[in-house]
Amino acid sequence: MKIYHYHGKKNVSGERIKEARFHLHLSQSDLAARIQIEGVMMERDSISRVEIGTRFVADYELMVLSKVLGVSVNWLLGLDS
Numbered sequence: 001m002k003i004y005h006y007h008g009k010k011n012v013s014g015e016r017i018k019e020a021r022f023h024l025h026l027s028q029s030d031l032a033a034r035i036q037i038e039g040v041m042m043e044r045d046s047i048s049r050v051e052i053g054t055r056f057v058a059d060y061e062l063m064v065l066s067k068v069l070g071v072s073v074n075w076l077l078g079l080d081s
Contacts, residue, residue, distance in 0.1 A: 009053030013062060013076040018051040020069040020076075034068045035061075 006012060021031050028047040035042045040061055049055035057065075066073045074080045 010055055011050060011053055011057045012078055013057055013065070014051045014053045016071075016076045016078060017047075017065055017069065020071050021047075021051075024069065031068065035064055038064045038068060040064045 004010075021028070026034075028051075029044045032042050032044045032047050042061065046055060050057055062073055062076060066076055069076075072080060
């Protein structure tokens with residue numbers, strides 16, 4: 001599978017994920033643990049790479065991230081302000 005870049009990044013949601021995580025006062029490890037509780041295996045280093053845009057985010061990961069962070073998928077994608 002070829003992973004494409006969009007404006008130099010592999011995802012468009014990383015900055016919003018970091019913003020929402022900071023708003024909830026969660027560490028990357030805390031966020032990874034909450035995601036794992038939802039059944040998606042994502043480690044702290046994966047969260048870090050998502051936030052800096054060097055890791056692709058699957059659609060099911062985006063759904064779980066939005067649930068855990070209490071924001072919409074559209075907001076994570078930058079479609080809502």
